[in-house]
Amino acid sequence: MIPISKRKIGTSILLSIITFGIYLIYWEYMLVKNTKSIKKDNSSCIGEFLCLAFVPFYSLYWWFTRGKQVKDQFTINGCTATGNETAYLILEIFGLRIVSIAIMQNDFNSLPSEIADDSSMTREPLFHIAKRPAIEWWKAWLIRGGAIIASLIVCAFIIVILTKQNPLEVYAAMVKGSFGTPRKFWAMLQNLAILLCISLAVTPAFKMKFWNLGAEGQVLFGGLCSMVLMFTVGDKIPNWLLIASMLAASVLGGILWGLFPAVLKAKLGTNESLFTLMMNYIAIQLVAFAIMVWVPSGSSVMGLVNSTTKAGWLPDLFGQKYLINILIVAVLTVVMFIYLKYSKHGYEISVVGESENTARYIGINVKKVIVRTMILSGALCGLAGFLLVSGTNHTISKELAGGNGFTAIMVSWLAKFNPLIMVLTSFLIAFLQKGAGEIATNFKLNTSIADILTGIIIFFIIGCEFFINYQIKSTKSKEGK
Amino acid sequence: MLSTIASFINAAIIQGIPLLFGSIGEIITEKSGNLNLGIPGIMYVGGISGIIGGYIYEHSVEKTVPILCILVSLCASLIGSALMSLIYAFLTQTLKANQNVTGLALTTFGVGVGNFFGGSLLKFFNESGSISLLDTGLAYKKALPFASKLGLFGNTFLSFGFLAYTAIIIAIVSSIILNKTKVGLNLRAIGENPATADAAGINVNRYKYLSTLIGGMIAGLGGLYFVMDYTAGAWTNNGFGDRGWLAIAIVIFALWKPKSAILSSFIFGGLYIICVYIPGLSSSSKEIIKMLPYLVTIIVLVVISARKKKEHQPPQSLGLTYFREER
Structure with a gap:
């Protein structure tokens, strides 16, 4: 079993755009990790990733050699890779690294589950929601009080923005x-x-x-x-x-x-x-x-x-x-x-x-x-x-x-x-x-500000009922028991 | 006589379009089991965000381009109503709050936002007077070029701005999606019984979120149509009135069918203004005639509950919060 992280390409590209490329950096890091783990190499890949990011022209070398290695490893495992080291090199020269990333990810995704084990795809959610049996009355009122204070802070922000007072x-x-x-x-x-x-x-x-x-x-x-x-x-x-x-x-x-x-x-x-x-x-x-x-x-x-x-x-x-x-x-x-x-x-x-x-x-x-x-x-x-x-x-x-x-x-x-x-x-x-x-x-505002403030405070109070009636349990701690 | 009837029909359609947007939005939301009573507030916000967007655009450029007027205000309106729907969806779905209370709070909030910014937008820009976006209003009101050449027919049925046709297209498309596609089937399944749908592998949360969001955005367009086309870019506080609640009434009148909502909205639009067109009414009896839309809704409500026909009932889980672990 080779630990390989698989991810949906369309979603990943969208996420990269929305996060202004921050997700792309993470994605690329995971890809570097994949190229190592497919060689059954469990050493750290931080150095390689940093070189890729900061050493000039290293990326050309990296894509060429790793593309080749990945292809070879695929053949050893009885699969075929669509990615090609020359194609990677050309894409990298033209600055289209995101396409190379997508192609390589696609190759990794195509690995059958018998060979590649992906813990991230079948990951359990980190927490789940359960109903609380009953909560002490003072805790409930503490939560409500907290919600009212939070809502007053939000209202204060809005008032400051509108009145500058x-x-x-x-x-x-x-x-x-x-x-x-x-x-x-x-x-x-x-x-x-x-x-x-x-x-x-x-x-x-x-x-x-x-x-x-x-x-x-x-x-x-x-x-x-x-x-x-x-x-x-x-x-x-x-x-x-x-x-x-x-x-x-x-x-x-x-x-x-x-x-x-x-x-x-x-x-x-x-x-x-x-x-x-x-x-x-x-x-x-x-x-x-x-x-x-x-x-x-x-x-x-x-x-x-x-x-x-x-x-x-x-x-x-x-x-x-x-x-x-x-x-x-x-x-x-x-x-x-x-x-x-x-x-x-x-x-x-x-x-x-x-x-x-x-x-x-x-x-x-x-x-x-x-x-x-x-x-x-x-x-x-x-x-x-x-x-x-x-x-x-x-x-x-x-x-x-x-x-x-x-x-x-x-x-x-x-x-x-x-x-x-x-x-x-x-x-x-x-x-x-x-x-x-x-x-x-x-402050010469419109009286409808009352409705806005009332609305916000009510949103907070009805929202906080959730924390009174339900509790968020971490899945991990439950397994530990 | 004929021209009076024609102008009545024309006015009924104009009045009906905001109702149509609102009711289609509410139908889509209700099909997923969410009874969004915040629709009136969302429509206010849809209107005022469009106004704010249009105002900022008109004041930041020397010469306005009609298509940009439309795009800026349309995007602003959609963003505003989407944010409102997100508040509702977050509170009712993620935080499992009561739908009726959340909806009413949203309406209070939305109407407040509308009237607040409607009343003080000009003050923020150090101007006085009342809001009127002439250029944007004109851009929205632009009718089909050949409408005026078609005589009475053209003037009655084709003299509207593009949003009016958009409303009808949205109604037909959503009818097809709801009844003929897998997505629509899943959505209706969730509205009837979310636990069963969940067991069948449908992502209940995602569907409920999306349908509330899309429904709210469509409803927000109703507010936009009202301020941009009907009042031609002018805002008066509380001008939108109780149309949001009427839109919710139409959902029942149309028996949760987007296609029937088209005609229903026009009928309600007609009832809304019929008092102007009946000759010889005293001002007091006009007030009585204005009751008609509400009376009709009540009668329809009673009749459908008395007949107990399965296909005429609301989605079964309407108004109920779904929690997977609850038995």
């Missing part, structure tokens, strides 16, 4: 965006509350592996239902009754929007992610329609509704406009945590999510669980719509949910469906958005 200053500006003034702090809390509310809404559905991409539409339609009441009967009934009926209408609206896809998914197995996605646009068009009807001037922007009577506006609490919103969502978070973790419903949801077959086997009515969970999900989205219309904006627009319906999916996923951790992840996102808004105005 000291990244620490930029990050300081971001902190100011959320904590700079009490007003900014409350606004950030308000964003956090709405995002958290929608995230709580989508969580039970996701835990069940029901891909509700329609939170945006459910929020919007819920908000629209509130607005209809606020606009039409605003001054005709007592305020408490108005607010109560708006709340009910919003929740019902959200449920309705979530119920269509849920029922069809349960009955027919309709793809829910696309169904809910389309429902978003129907809700958007309904809102656009309503605005066209309500705003007489034909403008597509609706002003504050009932700005004098404040009918249907959630009252300020302790002088803070957003406090009610925040309190409601805080209570909801705890309730949702208990619901998912300790109630029978929550257990059923996680069983259906893990395996529908198991759920059926142990007697869970999967269809019922799907519909019930989506009712809950839609209701909470509707509530978010109510909080936005009645507690925050007092008006409605197509951008009421502002993409939070999609962001919520990521918030929920990043928190591994745990409502308490969602407080952290939605804080991260709200902080980023406010911070990016601040640097956008400070």
